[in-house]
Amino acid sequence: MVKIYVDPGHGGSDPGAQGNGLQEKNLTLDIAIRIRDILINEYEDVEVRMSRTGDITVSLEQRTNDANSWGADYFLSIHINAGGGTGFESYRYPNASSQTARYQSVIHPEIVLESLFRDRGMKVANFHVLRETRMSALLTENGFIDHATDASRLEDDSFRESIACGHVIGLEKAFQLRKKSNSTPGTLYRVQIGAFESGENALQLARQAAMNGFTTHIFEESSLYKVQIGAFSIRENADNLAQEARNKGFDVIVVQINP
Numbered sequence: 001m002v003k004i005y006v007d008p009g010h011g012g013s014d015p016g017a018q019g020n021g022l023q024e025k026n027l028t029l030d031i032a033i034r035i036r037d038i039l040i041n042e043y044e045d046v047e048v049r050m051s052r053t054g055d056i057t058v059s060l061e062q063r064t065n066d067a068n069s070w071g072a073d074y075f076l077s078i079h080i081n082a083g084g085g086t087g088f089e090s091y092r093y094p095n096a097s098s099q100t101a102r103y104q105s106v107i108h109p110e111i112v113l114e115s116l117f118r119d120r121g122m123k124v125a126n127f128h129v130l131r132e133t134r135m136s137a138l139l140t141e142n143g144f145i146d147h148a149t150d151a152s153r154l155e156d157d158s159f160r161e162s163i164a165c166g167h168v169i170g171l172e173k174a175f176q177l178r179k180k181s182n183s184t185p186g187t188l189y190r191v192q193i194g195a196f197e198s199g200e201n202a203l204q205l206a207r208q209a210a211m212n213g214f215t216t217h218i219f220e221e222s223s224l225y226k227v228q229i230g231a232f233s234i235r236e237n238a239d240n241l242a243q244e245a246r247n248k249g250f251d252v253i254v255v256q257i258n259p
Helices: 024-042 060-070 098-115 150-154 157-175 201-211 236-248
Strands: 002-008 046-050 074-081 089-092 117-126 134-146 188-196 219-220 226-233 253-257
Touching: 002 024, 002 060, 002 157, 024 046, 024 074, 024 157, 046 060, 060 074, 074 157, 089 098, 089 157, 098 117, 098 134, 098 157, 134 150, 150 157, 157 226, 157 236, 188 236, 201 219, 201 226, 226 236, 236 253
Parallel strands: 002 046, 002 074, 074 134, 089 117
Antiparallel strands: 089 134, 188 226, 188 253, 219 226
């Protein structure tokens, strides 16, 4: 049994970073709950405990003391950045074990891959939640709340689901978690709304989708420019986004990518 402690940053009287009409505490809680639910619903032999499940104030000491008392195998702290940058970065404690560094090297790229954030790198910091935890710990900074593009993406439910999936896939690989029998290990479901020989045509469709509230990504595959609005490890999440896009007039296919 693997015990994973998920820590949504801030909460209650501490809103965390703020910008573009968003508060960090709300975004971190949403992402953390998604991580918890995917782990519990999709994986065997995993327990999840959260530092908070609502908008309450929890001190840093309470978070680390709770994780230590529970005997967690891993501490995962979810945050949103601020300060004028853009993209994703993660942190471990400077004097952390080689095992902690290995976990970061496995989890970090999976979040980048799922979110399509700019990769700001794997870093170290003397944060309380990294220093005072007895188990390996990672703190992730998932976009910049004061950057208009990052904030626009963070507002989107499907994008926050992608961030959560990236964390989960990383945890799956780091701890060799086993999926339940009704899940296909490593499978990715890509929600695609177009494929063009012309990159300009793909860009026009991506802009149209963005105006309708979708997070878009254009990539080249098999000599075609393809427009994607989401990628998920869970088929139901992909189907839900696909139906939302169809309701807004887009032609959608869900492409299953096998490992």
